Amino acid sequence: MTMALICIGLLALLLGWGAWVFNRLVRLRNQVNTAWADIDVQLTRRHDLVPALVAAVKAYAGHESAVLQAVTQLRAQAVAQKGRARLGEVESSLEQALGNLLALKEAYPDLKANENFAQLQRDLVDTEEQLQYARRFYNGAVRDYRDGIQRVPDVLIARGFGFREAEFFQAEDESRAAVRVEMVR
Template identity: 50%
Template sequence: MTILYILLGATGLVLLWLVLVYNRLVRGRNMVREAWSGIDVQLKRRADLIPNLVETVKGYAGHEQAALARVTELRAKSLSGGGAAEQGRVQAELSRALAGIFAVAEAYPDLKADASFRQLQGELTNVEEHVQLARRYYNGAARDLNIAVESFPNNLVAGAFGFQTVEYFELEDAADRAVPDVSFK
């Protein structure tokens, strides 16, 4: 009878451990989803500002069509979705293209003085900061989930229930890690 109690106790402990690990993995997966949603919201806000910015610049520097068309093209790509790695690449290209737009604006004192342009510039700077914060949060949630999925013995439960590691939202080019300078003096 004692052996039966020991076996039941051991089985109960193993089941309790399985439930705890499974719940931890589910919590981690949901944190990653929530964090990605935060990035998605900020990227959408950024994309919503771009048409206004392009129109404002076009009014002053209409002959800079190549730079404006590139920004518009990358905005469309950024809205098409994709995984964290793909979004990181597209967002890095978009940041470079926006920096080019702001460089174009340097040549147009009237544009730099335009209230609408200055307001858009300020909003874009604010959104860039929010994107950076959302990216940090996502990467922290992704790190926690990845550790839980890869750690032994959690990896046994993760593999049995189909949990996988997630990719980080990173910028591939070291130059892209810097937030573009969008201030005009």
């Protein structure tokens, strides 16, 4: 009788531990998904600003077609991208191209003085700051989730219930270097 109660007690403890680990892993996975949704919101906001910014620059610096075309193409690629890792690469390239686009204001004083362009630039800078925060939060959530699914003995529950690793949001190697801007006058 006593041995049966001990076995039942151990089984109850084991089931309780398994339920606690499972629930914690679900919370961490949901945190990763929520953090990704926050990045997606900021990327959508950035993508919505790009056409207006390109139109404002085109009005003053239409012959800078290479810069305008690069930004437009990268925006289209970013909007079409589904994979998180590849999206990080495309977004890093878009960020560099936007830096080049914003640098054109120095070569075109009328553009620099345009209030619409100035407001778009402020909105874009605000979006970039929010995006930077969202990326850091997402990568922290991915780190915590990865720790959770790799920790012994929690890994037994993670593997048993199909918890898979999430990808970090990473920049391309080229985007880690300082952006070089050349102005043609």
